[in-house]
Amino acid sequence: MLTAHDITAGYQKPVITGVSLTVREGQTIGLAGPSGSGKSTLARVLALLHKPFSGTVSIDGETVTRFRFKAAQRTSVGVLFQQPRLSVDPRFTLRQAIAEPLPHNDVEDLADLVMLTADLLDRRPHEVSDGQLQRACLARALALKPRYLICDEMTTMLDASTTAALVAVIRAYQQETNAGVFAISHDNTLLARWADETVRLSAPLPR
Numbered sequence: 671m672l673t674a675h676d677i678t679a680g681y682q683k684p685v686i687t688g689v690s691l692t693v694r695e696g697q698t699i700g701l702a703g704p705s706g707s708g709k710s711t712l713a714r715v716l717a718l719l720h721k722p723f724s725g726t727v728s729i730d731g732e733t734v735t736r737f738r739f740k741a742a743q744r745t746s747v748g749v750l751f752q753q754p755r756l757s758v759d760p761r762f763t764l765r766q767a768i769a770e771p772l773p774h775n776d777v778e779d780l781a782d783l784v785m786l787t788a789d790l791l792d793r794r795p796h797e798v799s800d801g802q803l804q805r806a807c808l809a810r811a812l813a814l815k816p817r818y819l820i821c822d823e824m825t826t827m828l829d830a831s832t833t834a835a836l837v838a839v840i841r842a843y844q845q846e847t848n849a850g851v852f853a854i855s856h857d858n859t860l861l862a863r864w865a866d867e868t869v870r871l872s873a874p875l876p877r
């Protein structure tokens with residue numbers, strides 16, 4: 671179980687207060703809410719990238735004490751962001767980007783999994799579409815075999831058929847590994863189809 675308990679988090683001031691939720695193995699939990707309500711902030715807390723002001727995150731019963739990239743538990747949680755171009759080094763080919771977390775991984779198998787053809791693997795980010803780059807980011811996230819996958823508006827830049835294809839890849843990965851998924855989206859129709867349950871954050875407090 672990936673659990674957030676009574677999380678208050680933000681930057682200079684809190685943007686989310688006292689939020690609790692649980693993502694169980696095999697389950698997909700959706701997160702909806704208006705712009706600025708703190709969805710990405712909560713995603714970053716659950717991905718162990720942002721330390722909350724208070725509250726705890728635990729992974730399979732173990733409380734997380736270290737946030738940021740070097741945290742030992744980071745490999746249990748994969749993350750995909752809205753804009754793949756911001757999360758891939760522009761100098762890397764897609765092959766290098768996919769291999770980045772674990773150089774010995776079989777890049778071709780991972781590319782097959784996300785339906786990226788071999789000719790695309792030697793291109794750099796500016797030579798592929800957003801959808802193709804997001805497929806590479808998904809392959810890279812799955813390379814570490816995360817027990818939980820956090821998708822922060824993963825499909826916002828993509829067309830309907832690429833969205834459906836990526837969701838199908840994630841579902842197949844879940845069926846094989848029983849991973850839990852936390853999916854943030856503005857698209858209520860997508861969440862209704864994709865998630866087992868959807869949590870809603872309320873509108874931000876006026877400042």
Ligand SMILES: Nc1ncnc2c1ncn2[C@@H]1O[C@H](COP(=O)(O)OP(=O)(O)OP(=O)(O)O)[C@@H](O)[C@H]1O
Nearest residue numbers: 681682685703704705706707708709710711712874
């Ligand atoms: N790095 C940051 N430093 C300071 N404030 C930030 C930072 N990131 C986000 N915020 C602020 O925190 C609040 C919540 O932002 P967040 O991105 O978590 O909301 P969101 O619900 O994901 O919004 P959206 O749906 O528009 O992506 C906003 O007021 C935002 O301006």
